[in-house]
Amino acid sequence: MGLAATGSEAPEGTLAERALEVLGRVFGYDAFRGLQAGVVEQVAAGGDALVLMPTGAGKSLCYQVPALLREGVGVVVSPLIALMQDQVDALRELGVRAAFLNSTLDARQAREVERQVAAGELDLLYVAPERLVTERCLALLERARIALFAIDEAHCVSQWGHDFRPEYLQLAILHERFPRVPRIALTATADAQTREEIVERLALRDARRFVSSFDRPNIRYRIVEKTEPRRQLLEFVEGAHAGEAGIVYCASRAKVEETAEWLAAHGVPALPYHAGMDAATRAANQARFLREDGLVMVATIAFGMGIDKPDVRFVAHLDMPRSVEGYYQETGRAGRDGLPAEAWMAYGLADVVQQRRFIEQSEGDEAHKRVSTAKLDAMLGLAETIECRRVRLLAYFGEASTACGNCDNCLEPPEPWDATEAARKLLSCIWRIRESTGFGFGSQHVIAVLRGQDGPKIRQYGHEKLSTFGIGADLGEAEWRAVLRQLIAQGLVVVDHARHQVLALAPESRALLRGERSLRMRRPRPAARAARRGRGAKGKATSGTGAAGLERERGSAAGGDTSLDPAAEALFERLRAWRRTVASERQLPPYVIFHDATLREIALARPGSLDALAAVSGVGQRKLEAWGQAIIDLIAAPGS
Numbered sequence: 001m002g003l004a005a006t007g008s009e010a011p012e013g014t015l016a017e018r019a020l021e022v023l024g025r026v027f028g029y030d031a032f033r034g035l036q037a038g039v040v041e042q043v044a045a046g047g048d049a050l051v052l053m054p055t056g057a058g059k060s061l062c063y064q065v066p067a068l069l070r071e072g073v074g075v076v077v078s079p080l081i082a083l084m085q086d087q088v089d090a091l092r093e094l095g096v097r098a099a100f101l102n103s104t105l106d107a108r109q110a111r112e113v114e115r116q117v118a119a120g121e122l123d124l125l126y127v128a129p130e131r132l133v134t135e136r137c138l139a140l141l142e143r144a145r146i147a148l149f150a151i152d153e154a155h156c157v158s159q160w161g162h163d164f165r166p167e168y169l170q171l172a173i174l175h176e177r178f179p180r181v182p183r184i185a186l187t188a189t190a191d192a193q194t195r196e197e198i199v200e201r202l203a204l205r206d207a208r209r210f211v212s213s214f215d216r217p218n219i220r221y222r223i224v225e226k227t228e229p230r231r232q233l234l235e236f237v238e239g240a241h242a243g244e245a246g247i248v249y250c251a252s253r254a255k256v257e258e259t260a261e262w263l264a265a266h267g268v269p270a271l272p273y274h275a276g277m278d279a280a281t282r283a284a285n286q287a288r289f290l291r292e293d294g295l296v297m298v299a300t301i302a303f304g305m306g307i308d309k310p311d312v313r314f315v316a317h318l319d320m321p322r323s324v325e326g327y328y329q330e331t332g333r334a335g336r337d338g339l340p341a342e343a344w345m346a347y348g349l350a351d352v353v354q355q356r357r358f359i360e361q362s363e364g365d366e367a368h369k370r371v372s373t374a375k376l377d378a379m380l381g382l383a384e385t386i387e388c389r390r391v392r393l394l395a396y397f398g399e400a401s402t403a404c405g406n407c408d409n410c411l412e413p414p415e416p417w418d419a420t421e422a423a424r425k426l427l428s429c430i431w432r433i434r435e436s437t438g439f440g441f442g443s444q445h446v447i448a449v450l451r452g453q454d455g456p457k458i459r460q461y462g463h464e465k466l467s468t469f470g471i472g473a474d475l476g477e478a479e480w481r482a483v484l485r486q487l488i489a490q491g492l493v494v495v496d497h498a499r500h501q502v503l504a505l506a507p508e509s510r511a512l513l514r515g516e517r518s519l520r521m522r523r524p525r526p527a528a529r530a531a532r533r534g535r536g537a538k539g540k541a542t543s544g545t546g547a548a549g550l551e552r553e554r555g556s557a558a559g560g561d562t563s564l565d566p567a568a569e570a571l572f573e574r575l576r577a578w579r580r581t582v583a584s585e586r587q588l589p590p591y592v593i594f595h596d597a598t599l600r601e602i603a604l605a606r607p608g609s610l611d612a613l614a615a616v617s618g619v620g621q622r623k624l625e626a627w628g629q630a631i632i633d634l635i636a637a638p639g640s
C-alpha cells in the first residue's frame with residue numbers, strides 16, 4: 001500500500017475531502033489552484049478529461065492526485081524520456097511509489113519494473129509512448145490494476161505542430177483495450193485546431209473539457225527593436241537577471257553556439273543545446289541546467305518541452321518564433337513557481353524577411369502555406385502592437401482581458417505614429433527606382449535614396465535625379481527600417497529572395513498609395529535609447545489582467561512583492577546553500593528538495609517547530625520527516 005488511501009482502507013469523507021487530504025499530506029499544498037479540483041474529481045470518479053492549462057499552472061497534480069486516490073497504478077504517457085528519471089525521483093522524494101519504463105533501462109531493470117507493476121507495488125508509472133503500445137506492455141497492463149491513463153503533452157498528436165510524434169497516433173488503442181479506465185489528456189497548447197485534433201485522434205469525444213485561463217500574470221512581456229542583439233541580450237541579462245537561470249532561444253544551431261560562447265566570454269555562465277549536438281553532451285548540459293543554480297541555456301526550440309524547472313527567471317528570444325503558440329509555449333517556461341519572471345524578445349526587419357522566406361521556400365502545399373502565413377501574421381501583430389501585449393496574447397487564445405500593467409507597452413506606452421505619409425513615400429520610392437532602372441534594389445539602397453544620401457552607387461544608376469531622392473530626409477534610418485518592416489509584415493511590400501532581397505510592391509499596396517488605407521504604428525525609439533534598461537522583473541508588484549469571466553489561476557505569489565528584508569535574505573541564502581549540499585549528495589536537482597518559493601516562505605516565517613514548518617506551502621509529510629529538523633536547527637543556529 002502506498003501513501004494514498006486506497007480501496008481496501010475504507011475511504012472516509014467525500015472525494016473532494018480526500019483529494020485535499022492527499023494534496024496536503026503528500027505535496028504539502030493547502031488548496032487546489034484554479035481548475036485542478038474539478039479535474040481531480042472528474043478523473044478520480046472515473047471520468048475522462050481533456051485539460052488545457054498553460055505551463056506552470058499545475059497539470060501534473062491533475063493526474064497525480066487521482067492516481068493516488070484510485071486503486072491501482074496511474075500510467076503516464078510522456079514523450080520526454082530524458083526527464084522521466086527526474087520526475088520519478090521527485091515523486092519518490094514525496095514518498096510516492098513511482099517508476100518508469102523506457103529505453104534507458106536495461107533488460108533486467110525493465111523486468112523489475114514490470115514485476116512491480118504486476119504485483120501492484122506502484123502508484124505511478126511513466127511510460128514512453130512507443131513502449132506503451134507494444135503488445136508486451138499492453139499485456140502487462142491487462143494483468144495489472146490501472147488507476148488511470150494520463151496522456152501528457154497531448155498536442156504531440158497534432159501533425160501541424162512542431163512536436164508531432166507519430167507514436168501518439170496509436171494511443172487511441174488505450175480506449176479500445178481498457179474501456180473502463182479513465183483517461184486524462186493534458187497540454188499547454190491552446191489553439192482550437194490542436195484541441196480538436198486531440199479529441200479526434202485520442203477518441204476523447206466524451207471527455208469533460210477543462211480549459212483554464214491562459215494568463216501567466218507573473219510573466220512580464222517585453223519586445224524590443226533589434227539593433228545589436230547580443231549586446232542587448234547581455235544588457236538585459238546583466239541588468240535584470242544577473243545570477244539567475246534563464247533560457248535564450250535562437251533559430252539556428254550555429255547561432256546557439258556563437259551566442260553561448262559569447263555570453264560565457266562576457267561572464268554569463270551559459271551552455272548550448274541543440275539537436276545537432278551529440279546526445280551525451282546535450283544530456284549533460286540539460287542536467288547541469290536543472291541541477292545548478294543560475295545557468296543560462298542557449299538553445300533551439302529542441303530544448304524545453306517538459307522542462308519543469310520552476311525557477312527559470314527569464315526566457316529571451318533572439319529570433320522571432322513562427323507562431324504565437326510557439327512563442328507562448330517557449331516564454332511559458334519562465335516563472336513556473338509563480339514568482340516574477342520575464343519574457344524578452346529582440347525583433348527586427350530581418351526576422352520578418354526571414355520568416356516570410358521560410359514559408360515561401362517551404363515544401364508544404366498551398367493549404368500549409370496559408371496556415372503558416374496566418375500564424376506568422378498573428379506573431380507579427382503581437383510584435384508590432386502598440387497596445388497591451390497580454391491582451392493580444394490572450395485574445396489569440398480566445399480570452400478577453402484588459403490592459404495588464406505588466407508588459408512593456410503598459411509600463412512605457414509607445415508613442416503612436418501615423419506613418420501613412422512616410423509609407424507612401426517609401427512605396428513610391430521603390431516604384432520609381434524599379435521604373436527608372438528596370439530592376440529592384442534592396443532595403444539599404446532604397447532608404448539611402450529616400451534620405452538623399454549621395455554616393456557612388458546612387459550616381460552609378462542616376463538615382464540622385466529621381467523625384468523621390470531625398471523626400472525622406474526628415475526621418476532617420478531606424479524609422480525607415482521600421483516603416484519598411486511594417487509594410488513587409490503587412491504584405492504590402494514583398495522581398496525577392498531569389499534575387500538579392502530586392503524589394504517590390506505587392507498589389508495590395510495600391511490602396512495605401514491611393515489614400516484608401518492608413519498605417520499606424522509605434523514610433524521607433526532611436527537605438528541609443530533602446531539600451532536604457534534594467535529594473536526588469538524584479539521591480540514591484542505585478543497587477544493582474546482581470547481576464548474577464550475566467551478564473552485567475554495564480555495565487556498571491558504572482559502579484560506579491562518578493563523582496564526580502566536583509567535578515568530574511570540572509571536566511572534564504574543559507575537555506576539555499578543547505579539545499580545545494582543536500583541536492584548534490586543525493587544527485588537531485590535542488591528544486592526537488594524544496595522550491596525557492598518554499599524556502600522564501602520559510603525565511604520569512606522562521607518557523608520554530610515542526611508543526612509551524614508543516615504549515616509552509618510545499619512542505620509535505622515526507623519532506624517534513626526527512627528535513628524538518630535540519631531546517632529548524634538551521635533557523636535556530638547562531639547567525640540566522
Ligand code: ADP
Pocket residue numbers: 029030031032033036053054055056057058059060061308310336337595617
Ligand atoms: P505544468 O505541468 O502545468 O506546467 P506543473 O505541474 O509542473 O505545471 O506545476 C507547476 C508548479 O506549480 C509546480 O512547481 C507545482 O509544484 C506547483 N503547484 C501545482 N499545483 C499547486 C497547488 N495547488 N498549490 C501550490 N503549488 C502548486
Ligand code: ZN
Pocket residue numbers: 387388389390391403404405406407408409410411
Ligand atoms: Zn500589458
